[in-house]
Amino acid sequence: MTDDAHGIGVVGGGRGSSFADGDHHPVDLQMGTLSKAIGGYGGYLAASHSVCELIRTRCRTFIYSTGLPPGAVAASIAALDLIEADPEFAARPLELARAFTRELNLPAAESPIVPVVLGDTAKTMAAAELLEAEGYLVVPIRPPTVPDGTARLRITFSAAHRREDVLGLAQVIRERVNGGGTP
Numbered sequence: 001m002t003d004d005a006h007g008i009g010v011v012g013g014g015r016g017s018s019f020a021d022g023d024h025h026p027v028d029l030q031m032g033t034l035s036k037a038i039g040g041y042g043g044y045l046a047a048s049h050s051v052c053e054l055i056r057t058r059c060r061t062f063i064y065s066t067g068l069p070p071g072a073v074a075a076s077i078a079a080l081d082l083i084e085a086d087p088e089f090a091a092r093p094l095e096l097a098r099a100f101t102r103e104l105n106l107p108a109a110e111s112p113i114v115p116v117v118l119g120d121t122a123k124t125m126a127a128a129e130l131l132e133a134e135g136y137l138v139v140p141i142r143p144p145t146v147p148d149g150t151a152r153l154r155i156t157f158s159a160a161h162r163r164e165d166v167l168g169l170a171q172v173i174r175e176r177v178n179g180g181g182t183p
């Protein structure tokens with residue numbers, strides 16, 4: 001089973017992590033969210049008919065919950081159509097993330113969501129404020145969301161970002177955020 005929350009729509013030309021290296025590696029149960037690259041709401045499980053029937057009839061949190069609003073489903077279908085029609089556009093967030101990790105000598109990004117671990121919570125909050133003042137919206141993630149001592153900036157790249165903005169962000173982190181550039 002894969003939870004492809006960070007893969008669908010952006011990895012493997014948009015087809016998800018089971019296409020990450022170009023080949024297709026079939027996965028029996030593929031689960032993901034429609035709320036990230038798809039830009040909608042809800043989630044999905046792609047599996048055999050019998051597994052889907054089992055979930056539909058036995059998964060308590062699912063069967064006692066109201067179905068998704070049709071408008072939300074239509075928005076996700078429209079997004080999937082766009083991703084399918086333009087794999088280069090879908091690949092762009094990961095390309096920008098890789099340009100960023102190259103600039104900072106971080107391990108090559110595998111998804112468009114790149115953590116820069118600073119460790120100390122106060123330092124991480126201050127770094128996010130500094131970046132916001134410089135025009136970069138970067139979310140700080142701290143315990144208990146992550147283990148103690150691993151507070152981090154979580155940087156999310158999108159197809160709408162310009163390469164010069166990505167390089168500018170890397171430069172601010174390298175020059176003004178203590179601890180940036182070290183994995």
Ligand SMILES: *Cc1c(COP(=O)(O)O)cnc(C)c1O
Pocket residue numbers: 003005006033034035042043
């Ligand atoms: C965001 C995320 C989810 C949850 O997605 P929602 O649609 O917001 O509930 C599940 N798994 C992983 C790995 C995620 O990153």
